[in-house]
Amino acid sequence: MHDQNRAVYVISVAAELAGVHPQTLRIYERKGLVAPARTGGGSRRYSRSDIDQLLRIQELTNEGLNLLGVQRVLQLENDLANARAELETQRQESLRKIEALRQEAEGHLRAQRRDLVPLRQEVVLYRDVRPGSTRRG
The missing domain is CATH 1.10.1660.10 (Multidrug-efflux Transporter Regulator; Chain: A; Domain 2)
Structure with missing residues (x-):
């Protein structure tokens, strides 16, 4: 090349x-x-x-265009190319930061899930203990 x-x-x-x-x-x-x-x-x-x-x-x-106009157009084209390059650099940096934050959030979520304690559920029979009620059980 x-x-x-x-x-x-x-x-x-x-x-x-x-x-x-x-x-x-x-x-x-x-x-x-x-x-x-x-x-x-x-x-x-x-x-x-x-x-x-x-x-x-x-x-x-x-x-x-006269040469002064050409000079101005070329400068504006150069400025535009530089601005686009800077914008792309900032976009890439933002994407890297977003990805880092996403990974950090996933890490926190995994840590919270590890901290959860399973709830043991038992079946409790309901008994009506009011006076005069029929007790079943």
Whole structure:
């Protein structure tokens, strides 16, 4: 499986994959829309994630957004993804806590059942002991 974040594409290949001119990629970088890795010599290297980001930028600009609008949309999408991840983390933690409480409650219930003493029932015949009553028995 190819690592999505491994920066392997030079600027000309990244531009071709994204369907834009290399100069456009330099503009996007200056505007903070994409942040390619740099080699020791300073050359840009783009990852598959960067290419996906470039395609998203192209999609938004083709819909009529300017680069400031694209930047805002990308930030909102990132914020939403982070909020969803946090919500999922909290949901998982809540489920763990609920399960722990359920197990604790079951333990208490088992302990209470062990403490119960069986009731021994005997049959008692009723006798009417009032004066003048007929005694049966």
